[in-house]
Amino acid sequence: MVPIDSSTPLPERARSTIWENVLRHFKDAVIVLDKQSTIVFFNQAAEELTRTPRAKVLGHHSRDAFPDSPILTQMVERTQSTKQSETRGEETLRIRQRDIPARVTCVPIWDDVGEVDGHAIVVQDLSYQKTLEESARRNESLARLGTLVAGMAHEIRNPLAGIKGAAQLLAKKLPDDRSLSEYTEVISSETDRLSALVEDLLHLGVPPKPTLSRINIHAVLQRALTLLAPEEKQKKIVLACHFDPSLPDIMADQNQLEQVFLNLIKNAFDAMAEIAPEARRLILQTKMETDYHILRKPEGPSSYLRVEVNDAGPGIEPEALSRIFEPFYTTKARGTGLGLAIAQRIVSDHHGSMRAFAVEPNGTSVWVSLPIQKDIRHDV
Ligand SMILES: Nc1ncnc2c1ncn2[C@@H]1O[C@H](COP(=O)(O)OP(=O)(O)O)[C@@H](O)[C@H]1O
Numbered sequence: 434m435v436p437i438d439s440s441t442p443l444p445e446r447a448r449s450t451i452w453e454n455v456l457r458h459f460k461d462a463v464i465v466l467d468k469q470s471t472i473v474f475f476n477q478a479a480e481e482l483t484r485t486p487r488a489k490v491l492g493h494h495s496r497d498a499f500p501d502s503p504i505l506t507q508m509v510e511r512t513q514s515t516k517q518s519e520t521r522g523e524e525t526l527r528i529r530q531r532d533i534p535a536r537v538t539c540v541p542i543w544d545d546v547g548e549v550d551g552h553a554i555v556v557q558d559l560s561y562q563k564t565l566e567e568s569a570r571r572n573e574s575l576a577r578l579g580t581l582v583a584g585m586a587h588e589i590r591n592p593l594a595g596i597k598g599a600a601q602l603l604a605k606k607l608p609d610d611r612s613l614s615e616y617t618e619v620i621s622s623e624t625d626r627l628s629a630l631v632e633d634l635l636h637l638g639v640p641p642k643p644t645l646s647r648i649n650i651h652a653v654l655q656r657a658l659t660l661l662a663p664e665e666k667q668k669k670i671v672l673a674c675h676f677d678p679s680l681p682d683i684m685a686d687q688n689q690l691e692q693v694f695l696n697l698i699k700n701a702f703d704a705m706a707e708i709a710p711e712a713r714r715l716i717l718q719t720k721m722e723t724d725y726h727i728l729r730k731p732e733g734p735s736s737y738l739r740v741e742v743n744d745a746g747p748g749i750e751p752e753a754l755s756r757i758f759e760p761f762y763t764t765k766a767r768g769t770g771l772g773l774a775i776a777q778r779i780v781s782d783h784h785g786s787m788r789a790f791a792v793e794p795n796g797t798s799v800w801v802s803l804p805i806q807k808d809i810r811h812d813v
């Protein structure tokens with residue numbers, strides 16, 4: 434690259450091209466508005482953040498381009514009257530039905546005669562930072578709970594096995610009386626339920642370290658789907674798999690990942706039990722991770738794959754969304770509230786991350802991003 438010597442005046446066009454290039458590749462979203470608040474510049478990070486191509490917003494008033502985020506126009510109006518730049522440390526922008534936590538700065542642009550000629554808005558997306566903070570918080574509370582809970586679970590496991598055995602023996606000895614054997618069946622099925630809970634608690638408390646081997650994510654998803662096929666059929670769920678066959682293998686614990694996707698798909702099934710059978714649709718999608726907040730994570734690998742579990746259920750209320758990964762948070766009559774906590778724990782043990790969104794008009798999307806190790810990436 435030819436060094437730019439600032440002492441030599443550059444022709445106007447060349448100068449503006451250089452600045453445009455700098456701004457275009459800036460990691461934060463940069464939106465430039467003219468005097469009338471019409472968008473005249475929209476960089477690549479702005480396109481990624483808003484999931485909107487620049488062609489859709491250039492030439493439009495900021496108010497019309499981002500109708501659900503009036504804060505942008507309000508900041509421009511304030512900057513216009515105070516002629517001072519303004520920064521809002523933590524705003525929530527709502528863009529295309531997604532809430533984006535962001536730090537927003539609005540600066541006036543001055544012309545040669547000292548008049549305000551327009552505004553530049555710089556938006557720093559804090560989603561990834563938030564995800565990290567949240568998952569650190571979640572893992573901390575899990576670790577605290579874990580030791581206590583695992584100790585209890587251990588003590589409960591053995592007597593449960595005894596109760597179940599005794600109920601089975603009793604069932605064999607009972608006279609052929611249907612009304613009595615119903616009781617032993619209840620004892621048996623309820624102890625099964627408790628045993629499953631105890632196993633979950635043990636996993637949560639003392640999670641086994643992942644045993645890594647080279648695995649294909651689609652094989653894991655297929656196995657989870659096979660295990661859930663009877664329930665899928667019974668609930669009349671229409672399943673669509675949009676798998677990217679070019680995804681490389683990853684180093685992961687096959688059984689643990691299977692557990693993650695079993696939990697997520699089961700949740701999707703449960704959510705859709707509440708809607709009309711003809712609307713029950715589950716879409717599983719795999720792709721390379723493109724979210725630059727995950728990719729630009731300073732440490733660790735720079736390449737991830739993403740699995741999306743999208744259901745058409747009733748969705749999750751915003752207040753609930755921040756709680757669903759908490760252990761024991763459940764809205765189901767017979768839920769344990771451990772499915773997502775365990776999934777989260779496994780995914781973070783794999784150095785990945787999990788996010789959940791409500792999607793409009795209805796439904797939930799859960800995304801799992803898992804790292805692709807360098808040596809594997811290179812030999813595909
Ligand atoms: N796909 C989904 N759609 C709607 N709500 C969901 C979905 N997945 C999880 N949830 C919410 O998160 C809660 C916690 O889920 P989870 O940890 O798996 O525990 P459980 O399934 O035992 O309730 C659920 O009770 C439900 O309220």
Ligand SMILES: [Mg+2]
Nearest residue numbers: 696700772773
């Ligand atoms: Mg669950």
